[in-house]
Amino acid sequence: MAQGRLAGRTAIVTGGASGIGLASAELFADEGARVLIVDRDEATGAEALERVRRAGEAELLVADVAADGAAEAIVATAIARFGALHVLLSNAGVHGSGETPALRFDSSIPINLRAGYLIAEAALPHLQQGGGGAIIFTASVSGPAVGFASPHYDLAKAGLVGLTRSLASRWGRHAIRVNAICPGFIETPFIGPHWTQQRLDDVRHDIALGRLGQPEEIARVALFLASDDASYVTGAAIIADGGWTIHFDKY
Structure with missing residues (x-):
């Protein structure tokens, strides 16, 4: 049941048209936020906008977060449409x-690390103007537990965890909290095309809870970090992997 935990706030969600981003945008809107969905896929974005608007107030910006000038344009769009900015969920990502x-x-x-840094910097003055806010990066268990994915992906996600700590240490005095979520294996389009059934079965076997996660479960972590419930949480990289990293030494 919605409790209005983001009532009166504006949130940007990049990569917001599917998976964790869409689930987070829906939940944020349901909790009272005005949400700017950012995605480079116009058709999928339009479908996502329709869904999120059933939960609350939302707009769509079709943009490639890695493009030159995109960070400033995204933040400017949020300010133009909603008048303020309080929450940034930098979620857009690719395997590469x-x-x-x-x-x-x-x-x-460019997408997994650079874009997140640039949009956070673009958001900073507006978060300061509003008296603070929350920045959340969607990293991965490959951030704190490098080695299970491709090196270029591990590097990017480990970089996001480092970026989280760096920005948290610098911006905390401005009442800006910066945290990362490190999801494990989540049932999203991100996994689907790349995984055989045998690999999925092997992964499920080594997840303590015995199943893949759902985007909504990660969205609830994002909501916690975006809300005042996490008012004393910053610089954290929260692992939400169903207990998979407990068995990481098998890989």
């Missing part, structure tokens, strides 16, 4: 691919 290490690196870092 390419035939060479350089191509794999260049396909991962």
Whole structure:
């Protein structure tokens, strides 16, 4: 049951058209936030906007978060449409691919790490103007537990955890809390195309809870970090993996 935990606040959710981003946008809106959904897929974004508007107030911005000037444009759009900014969920991400290490690196870092940093910097003055706020990065268990994914992905997500701690230490005096969520294996389109049934079965076997997570379960962690319930939490990287990292040494 909604409790109005984000009533009167504005939130940006990047990568908000599917998976964890969509679930978070819906939950934020249901809890009273005005939500700017940012996604580069216009068709999927339109469908997401329709869903989120059933929960509350929302707008859509079709944009590639890694493009030059995108961070400033995203924040400016939120301010123009809603008048303020209180919460940033930097969730957009890709696995990255390419035939060479350089191509794999260049396909991962701009979206998974650089874009998050730039949009946080763009959001800073507006969060300060509003008396503070919350920044949340969607990292991964490959951040604190590097080694199970591709090196370029591990690097980006570990970088997000480091960025979280760095910004939290610098911006805390402005009443801006910065945290990361480190999801494990979640049933989203991000996993679907890349995983065989055998690999999924093997992963489930080594998750303490015996199943993959749902986007809504990660969204509830994001809501906690966005709300006043987490008023004394900053610089944290919260692992939400159903207990998978307990068995990480098997990989």
